[in-house]
Amino acid sequence: MSKAPKDNRPGARLPRGLRDYAGDDISGQREMLDKLRVVFERYGYDALETPAIEYTDALGKFLPDTDRPNAGVFSFQDEDEQWMSLRYDMTAPLARHVAENFDKLPKPYRRYAMGPVWRNEKPGPGRYRQFMQCDADTVGTDNVAADAEACMLMADAMEALGIPRGSYVVKMNNRKVLDGVLASIGIDPASEADAGRRLTVLRAVDKLDRLGAKGVALLLGPGRKDESGDFTKGAGLEQAAIDRVLAFVGASASGAADVFGVVEGILAGNEGGLAGVAELRAIDALAKAAGYGPDRVTFDSSIVRGLDYYTGPVFEAELTFEVTGDDGKPVRFGSVGGGGRYDDLVARFTGQRVPATGFSIGVSRLQAALAHLGKAKSTATPGPVVVLVMDKAELPLYQKMAQTLRDAGIRAEMYLGTAGMKPQMKYADKRGAPCVVIQGSQERDKGEVQIKDLIEGAKRSAEITDSKEWREGRPAQVSVPEAQMVSTVRAILARHKG
């Protein structure tokens, strides 16, 4: 909807891909973050907050061979012409923080971070240009126990959010294994010349869940045409090479008893690849020893992750349940978090190799999934008790009533507008007020207040069709002495709780 602003007034519109948060969105997210925080801290991770803005070169996001920042990040120039960018993830700022404070930090250094990140990409359904991310990383060790712990922590995080065991699974793989497979079909992972093809193959494999084996085979070979008629160029592999890649990718789904053994067979003696399998075996053993069976943490040879910088184990948390969407079609939420080992990020700053591993949870996506699971119980803050202003000359009295309720720990406010009684009732209704306090001169003379239960009243309204009866019958309304205002309101609140 592009409305040209009248005259020269600015259009009151949100930039595309961004959104305002209110009510349920906020309370739901706050609750999720609180639960995640508890799990992270229980594992021993320390909180770290870094600014939203970093120097673009610290994020490592300059376009190759130019002095312009990469597309995909929101960037601007400072007065001194230095490029700055909004962070697009939590990992790059972590690498900067570690490099900058290397001597002070305990090694291994373990921290979690939560906050918004920004990506300058085309927004889609459920995809925004600002979203909440939640990361936990361990920096300064190449011990696979850190990778195992990341997987276990992800599983615990899912359960802490109320996702039952069996409705999610953490899948792991290893870049070293993938590279071993690539080497066996003539793509050298270390070679500059093969880098493009390597990425194309990895990205093709990453799409297995969406496109299926046939689609991936096309992408590995000549290329693929999508529904809209758009053509995607393939990796141009030969049939034998495609079969080999697919054999590996399908290994864990084949149901073989010893999947690791099958993969070792495919790797045909490739040393790096076999080392990768050994790491996966170790992670598997650690997870099992801690009680995390394959229903929670499992090897999946089709997991790739689109990222270039991963150097070892990679993992992905997936929701396995299906839900019926508004349009009646089944909706799969799929990946809600992922991560892996990245051993070269800090070296960009210090030259010193600092191994690290960690993962990231997409909070917004999980929140949508939880809503469908019915777990996002509507915990929106209930509306305030509204004290109606019946007599403008008596504002101090009404203000005092609101304050009395507040002192009793009840969310309350005096109506601050200037309209009459009917609009005040409408206002209270719109605010979701559980009840209103009414005191006109008649009640005041008797030292009483009227308290109207709006929730109960709404129920009664279904049975009342006569307007006069509705207005004059004063349903769900009681008159009590002023001294009983607090206890009466409390009783109404208690009645509607839960």
Place this chain on the structure above:
RNA sequence: GCCGCUGUAGCUCAGUUGGUUAGAGCACUAGAUUGUGGAUCUAGGGGUCCCCCGUUCGAGCCGGGGCAGCGGUACCA
């Protein structure tokens, strides 16, 4: 970025082969009801028919070009 679809009231949408003053439902405001949120009835406000150019006596409708939105795809740190 590429491909496709769609742009009419705040929202969802009608709108005849091109023909007076562009409609409906919902929402909003007011009244019926001087101190009672709902329901009902009545009335009312609200439009650059996305923009520009063209064809025509005449364009919401036809043609061209833009822009925006949606969907797919690519990218996704």
